[in-house]
Amino acid sequence: MKQFILLISLILSLTSFAQTEDNPSVWNAEIKKISDTEYDVIFKAKILDKWHVYSQYNPDGASLPIEIYAPDSLANYKIIGKAKESKTYKEYTEIWDKEEIFFKKNATLTQRIEITDPTASRIKIILEGQVCKEACLQIEESFILSLNGQTLNIVETIDERSKLLSKKLKLDLKNTSLLKMDSDGNSEEGSSLFTIFILGFVGGLLALLTPCVFPMIPLTVSFFTKQSQTKSKGITNAVLYGVFIVVIYFLLSLPFHLIDGLDPSILNSISTNVWLNLFFFAILAFFAFSFFGFYEITLPSSWGNKMDDASNVGGIIGIFFMALTLAIVSFSCTGPILGSLLAGSLNASGNTAMQLSTGMVGFGLALALPFALFALFPSWLNSLPKSGGWLNTTKVVLGFLELAFAFKFLSNADLVGHWDFLKREVFIGIWILIFFGLALYIFGKIKFPHDGPSKKLSFSRISFGILVASFVIYLIPGVMKNPTWNLNQLSGFPPPQFYSIYEQESDCPLGLNCFKDFDEGLQYAKENNKPILLDFTGWACVNCRKMEENVWSEPDIYQTLKEDFVLISLYVDDNEKELPKDQQFDFLKANGKIKKIETVGDKWATFQVLNFKNASQPYYLLLSPDLEILHRPEKYTDRDTYKQWLDEGLVKFKN
Structure with a gap:
């Protein structure tokens, strides 16, 4: 009980600190x-x-x-x-x-x-x-x-050299009113949050199909409908139970709103930290083998017992503790999915804390809906399939997916750390092995500890196995030097195409010529009188890879980028590459705090926030060589919108 009260007070205090x-x-x-x-x-x-x-x-x-x-x-x-x-x-x-x-x-x-x-x-x-x-x-x-x-x-607060280097970060931009026409307005942010909500909701639906949660549905609904004095009271209690489930999962995300408020780029720094990505790789792999059935991950049993005792209090408080008990005792199944949701939110662009809260609400809603719906329509309980081996099969399939997802975080660490061992083809090869193993499992060729005796394969299982095998075939060309197809549908998950075991034209996207230092790119643009495409990107940025491999690769856009623009790609998460000692300095932020600029990522992340008041990636700007902003900024978008944006900026430059 003390631990629970401490946890709730901690969460509530975090939110108030962020404000006052x-x-x-x-x-x-x-x-x-x-x-x-x-x-x-x-x-x-x-x-x-x-x-x-x-x-x-x-x-x-x-x-x-x-x-x-x-x-x-x-x-x-x-x-x-x-x-x-x-x-x-x-x-x-x-x-x-x-x-x-x-x-x-x-x-x-x-x-x-x-x-x-x-x-x-x-x-x-x-x-x-x-x-x-x-x-x-x-x-x-x-x-x-x-x-x-x-x-x-x-x-x-800072010495003269630091003052000079800080001053060089600030651009004398013209036409800055266009920055207020940023394309991340309500429609795009709303769309992004809606997507995160749907992903969280799908995660909650998957959690429902696990052995820890599914059997709880009829038991809990029956408890409310039978223990209440009237049918309406039973329905009210079940609905309240569902509401508390949503509230509990939402509360878990509140501390991240404090973190998000400290520094515009802090969560980007956290999400691209090498050691954090290695931690996520290890923890998701650990979760995967738990799903395979080699061991169980549970919170201390005393927590569940104490929450269960508290649920006997009765009334609204008792219902709240029943919901909290469900969250605790189902952790062995929901924990891995929540871990994936947390990891995915930290590696997304935009308002990470809001995305995490939105995803958590979606997850909790999917988990809570069955309890409310079956309380409203108890006859539906008869249509639920019986618990059985299919629940364990669902867990094992999730284990394979969790393991595949884990290697994404190992890839992030490799990219940001410039270790050069998990190249694109190696990553795809590992995925081929994982999904080939999943196909063998679906067809009954391999078993895990909690699987029952072999049975005749159902039509749905055979169909799913064929789908997984088809995906393996789709992956195979990705390990070749000249693939039959380029796996663009997976853009953002494998490392970028230029990060290859085979020799490439350059270390820029799609073999384009690019600059990774703003001053060098600006000088080239002045000498050749060309407009600049300023690309704020990241090694671990999924949407950046999607834009490069699905939008930039379009022939007309590729040609425009190659011939008409000077591409400057600044990697804001390059925090393992230190700046030369004479280029490191203390930067005085607007709130009076000092930020140490020691790495390439520190420099370009601060550069982006200082000049463009934005900390998301991808983030694109069109500039003239004399630093006039030619068009509103652009973010992750579709091919036609991006092409039109480039063409309009080019026309503005020529005029």
């Missing part, structure tokens, strides 16, 4: 001279009521302690020991099962440093940690301090 408490600790610093080489840097913080900042001595495995350090090994000073701290408090927390040490309301830390460069006139020092109130926010404070007699005063 996004900066709960404010820091400043000053320094006093102790000797010719030693100084005390004094950090002071004002902390919002009920929030905690954690001591340097906070135990391992709990909230992150404050850490003070120099930015790199070339710093002109060194840290001497730990900082002296003002009054701290101790309190046991159930979250970490530890006694934590923290500051509240005010914090002062005095850090002794020793200057190692006699010519030093300023230093840079960094303070990091966490500030928490059920939920936690990161503290990342960077101070540049100038030597001035006996004291050091804060002078600038």
